[in-house]
Amino acid sequence: MTERFSFELKATDGKARTGVIHTPRGEVRTPAFMPVGTAATVKAMMPESVRATGADILLGNTYHLMLRPTAERIDRLGGLHRFMNWQHPILTDSGGFQVMSLAGLRKLTEQGVTFKSHIDGSKHELTPERSMEIQRLLGSDIVMCFDECPALPADRDRIAESMRLSMRWAARSRDAFGDRPGHALFGIQQGGLERDFREESAAALTEIGFDGYAVGGLAVGEGQEAMFGVLDFAPDMLPADKPRYLMGVGKSDDIVGAVARGIDMMDCVLPSRSGRTGQAFTRHGVVNIKNARHQDDPRPLDDKCACPACSNYSRAYLHHVFRANEMISGMLLTWHNLHYFQQIMSGMRDAIAAGTFAEWQADFHAQRAQGDIDPL
Amino acid sequence: MTERFSFELKATDGKARTGVIHTPRGEVRTPAFMPVGTAATVKAMMPESVRATGADILLGNTYHLMLRPTAERIDRLGGLHRFMNWQHPILTDSGGFQVMSLAGLRKLTEQGVTFKSHIDGSKHELTPERSMEIQRLLGSDIVMCFDECPALPADRDRIAESMRLSMRWAARSRDAFGDRPGHALFGIQQGGLERDFREESAAALTEIGFDGYAVGGLAVGEGQEAMFGVLDFAPDMLPADKPRYLMGVGKSDDIVGAVARGIDMMDCVLPSRSGRTGQAFTRHGVVNIKNARHQDDPRPLDDKCACPACSNYSRAYLHHVFRANEMISGMLLTWHNLHYFQQIMSGMRDAIAAGTFAEWQADFHAQRAQGDIDPL
Ligand SMILES: [Zn+2]
Ligand SMILES: [Zn+2]
Numbered sequence: 001m002t003e004r005f006s007f008e009l010k011a012t013d014g015k016a017r018t019g020v021i022h023t024p025r026g027e028v029r030t031p032a033f034m035p036v037g038t039a040a041t042v043k044a045m046m047p048e049s050v051r052a053t054g055a056d057i058l059l060g061n062t063y064h065l066m067l068r069p070t071a072e073r074i075d076r077l078g079g080l081h082r083f084m085n086w087q088h089p090i091l092t093d094s095g096g097f098q099v100m101s102l103a104g105l106r107k108l109t110e111q112g113v114t115f116k117s118h119i120d121g122s123k124h125e126l127t128p129e130r131s132m133e134i135q136r137l138l139g140s141d142i143v144m145c146f147d148e149c150p151a152l153p154a155d156r157d158r159i160a161e162s163m164r165l166s167m168r169w170a171a172r173s174r175d176a177f178g179d180r181p182g183h184a185l186f187g188i189q190q191g192g193l194e195r196d197f198r199e200e201s202a203a204a205l206t207e208i209g210f211d212g213y214a215v216g217g218l219a220v221g222e223g224q225e226a227m228f229g230v231l232d233f234a235p236d237m238l239p240a241d242k243p244r245y246l247m248g249v250g251k252s253d254d255i256v257g258a259v260a261r262g263i264d265m266m267d268c269v270l271p272s273r274s275g276r277t278g279q280a281f282t283r284h285g286v287v288n289i290k291n292a293r294h295q296d297d298p299r300p301l302d303d304k305c306a307c308p309a310c311s312n313y314s315r316a317y318l319h320h321v322f323r324a325n326e327m328i329s330g331m332l333l334t335w336h337n338l339h340y341f342q343q344i345m346s347g348m349r350d351a352i353a354a355g356t357f358a359e360w361q362a363d364f365h366a367q368r369a370q371g372d373i374d375p376l
Numbered sequence: 377m378t379e380r381f382s383f384e385l386k387a388t389d390g391k392a393r394t395g396v397i398h399t400p401r402g403e404v405r406t407p408a409f410m411p412v413g414t415a416a417t418v419k420a421m422m423p424e425s426v427r428a429t430g431a432d433i434l435l436g437n438t439y440h441l442m443l444r445p446t447a448e449r450i451d452r453l454g455g456l457h458r459f460m461n462w463q464h465p466i467l468t469d470s471g472g473f474q475v476m477s478l479a480g481l482r483k484l485t486e487q488g489v490t491f492k493s494h495i496d497g498s499k500h501e502l503t504p505e506r507s508m509e510i511q512r513l514l515g516s517d518i519v520m521c522f523d524e525c526p527a528l529p530a531d532r533d534r535i536a537e538s539m540r541l542s543m544r545w546a547a548r549s550r551d552a553f554g555d556r557p558g559h560a561l562f563g564i565q566q567g568g569l570e571r572d573f574r575e576e577s578a579a580a581l582t583e584i585g586f587d588g589y590a591v592g593g594l595a596v597g598e599g600q601e602a603m604f605g606v607l608d609f610a611p612d613m614l615p616a617d618k619p620r621y622l623m624g625v626g627k628s629d630d631i632v633g634a635v636a637r638g639i640d641m642m643d644c645v646l647p648s649r650s651g652r653t654g655q656a657f658t659r660h661g662v663v664n665i666k667n668a669r670h671q672d673d674p675r676p677l678d679d680k681c682a683c684p685a686c687s688n689y690s691r692a693y694l695h696h697v698f699r700a701n702e703m704i705s706g707m708l709l710t711w712h713n714l715h716y717f718q719q720i721m722s723g724m725r726d727a728i729a730a731g732t733f734a735e736w737q738a739d740f741h742a743q744r745a746q747g748d749i750d751p752l
Contacts, residue, residue: 041704069696085688312461320445328417
């Protein structure tokens with residue numbers, strides 16, 4: 001087991017990269033998709049099952065955990081890994097993004113953000129220093145800088161102002177994080193869709209120096225085309241020898257497009273959240289299991305998928321348990337969706353290593369274009 | 377694999393019995409506790425996990441399944457075992473008990489019962505013949521006679537009238553069931569708390585002849601003392617060479633008391649339903665995980681329990697995920713509760729075989745009397 005955090009780039013194919021992040025808690029194969037374990041659980045999944053889908057790392061949410069059960073309590077209980085029974089790496093966000101989403105409930109100053117809990121209305125403060133402290137108490141392997149970002153579209157002044165505040169907070173985060181061997185701190189590039197601000201942000205972060213760099217401020221309403229437009233230049237501005245993380249992305253085609261543009265890590269609630277609302281993602285696109293067309297269909301969701309939902313159950317069963325509001329509906333569809341996302345990641349890793357990523361992408365899009373199998 | 381249904385009595389200790397029910401789908405070790413899979417799922421559990429707790433057989437509910445997804449649909453999809461991915465034996469109830477609970481929504485005649493669906497208000501009929509047909513379509517291994525029973529207390533006339541109707545329905549169920557090698561039909565003794573009616577019912581059923589016999593009409597509000605009073609004589613009235621099934625029971629001490637009185641099989645929603653409402657059953661009694669006393673407690677629910685909830689999680693975690701309304705709360709507590717119930721069953725089977733059931737019972741009650749561990 002390595003004692004220090006490091007990133008080993010193994011192969012590139014065009015801008016796409018594959019490698020391994022070494023941490024004391026184990027390896028993260030990149031490109032990596034991180035399932036989201038908001039409140040110390042990936043909803044509807046046992047952690048062993050999340051691991052079985054191929055996940056090397058989870059994301060935990062500072063905002064939710066600081067409110068309940070609190071970072072101090074998790075620390076007393078031995079840290080987040082032990083608390084939630086996940087011994088592999090964990091990345092935590094800074095809480096910034098979620099606090100900023102509490103419109104009306106929060107107040108932003110140079111110092112940080114004060115806000116009211118969505119659970120009980122109690123008042124809290126998050127600053128770069130407090131965010132670093134919380135993430136340390138949680139025992140996070142990859143800590144994110146405390147930052148803020150505007151919803152898009154926003155005018156250039158607002159974007160610049162916000163980005164520069166985030167860069168000052170990045171420096172404070174770096175100072176507060178200190179030296180913690182085996183743990184990593186990632187900086188977060190901001191700047192909206194503006195190339196010059198992205199450049200300025202990347203320069204500021206690189207000057208401070210981080211163990212990895214996130215592309216932040218995307219997937220906030222700008223649409224895929226605009227996002228890919230930024231990803232055409234933004235990752236190149238970040239050091240090539242460190243992992244690059246695109247936050248909060250996304251749909252499967254977003255993920256593939258991001259990897260094609262040099263992104264190494266992603267996270268999204270989509271596969272788990274959609275699983276609980278009856279949406280399955282397959283090679284052939286989206287399947288809405290609640291649709292009556294499935295009620296007599298003995299076929300699996302995807303006959304090529306090796307997950308338990310596809311190996312052991314018919315669409316008719318998945319339809320039935322969704323309609324009957326049974327927990328196993330969310331359990332099976334979440335498992336399938338997470339499995340499918342991890343299959344995409346391993347497919348991309350293999351293709352990049354083999355130098356066949358362009359063919360892999362063409363096949364990915366061709367299969368999606370077929371659409372779901374015809375009703376019986 | 378045996379081709380016919382049979383019961384092998386292996387040992388007795390006092391009135392307590394241990395044995396094996398042989399079926400083409402596998403063996404059922406008795407005394408057996410059957411988890412309830414109402415709507416083709418044991419709520420919050422994957423079937424592999426139910427099996428891992430030690431369950432040999434599940435109970436399915438005719439009433440729920442006939443309404444949704446319908447017995448005909450399950451038949452077209454290859455039967456209930458394939459539908460719900462449980463390849464071991466399944467016992468189905470007749471639908472009678474649940475239909476009778478629809479006060480105001482149902483009408484009872486000699487022929488059967490007409491009722492309105494609780495799901496969509498649609499009108500349905502259940503008769504002995506239709507119940508046998510539904511249970512055949514489901515592919516049930518152990519089929520229950522269609523019967524009816526009054527809530528207790530009830531006057532003797534009502535109990536006698538109801539019991540005699542159930543005996544006429546038992547004969548019609550037997551005729552409608554026909555000859556189905558490998559499948560079993562169980563008769564259901566009625567008669568409330570009245571010894572003479574229980575005797576009359578047992579004689580009527582034995583005259584017809586069944587593969588097993590249930591003690592029905594208990595656990596309907598009469599209390600443990602009254603139930604044990606009936607169990608002191610009712611099982612003895614039933615053939616000793618066939619399995620005896622106590623329907624809808626119960627709490628762990630009900631189960632132990634029933635086995636002590638000669639019962640071989642039981643079912644109850646209690647371990648799964650309680651698991652979803654934050655109640656755990658342990659050697660030392662009931663633990664309400666929502667109680668704030670657990671929020672900082674690093675100890676497991678039960679340090680002697682080998683289930684995933686106890687092996688991998690603290691009470692503090694179980695408290696947190698219950699409070700946060702996370703699905704893993706119901707998943708873990710249901711697993712624990714089912715595991716604990718199956719541990720009781722295997723403990724009783726071993727003790728009966730060893731001739732130490734009295735000591736086992738004394739130990740069971742002594743451990744319960746200790747109560748939960750003290751708060752920290
Ligand atoms: Zn699948
Ligand atoms: Zn346990």
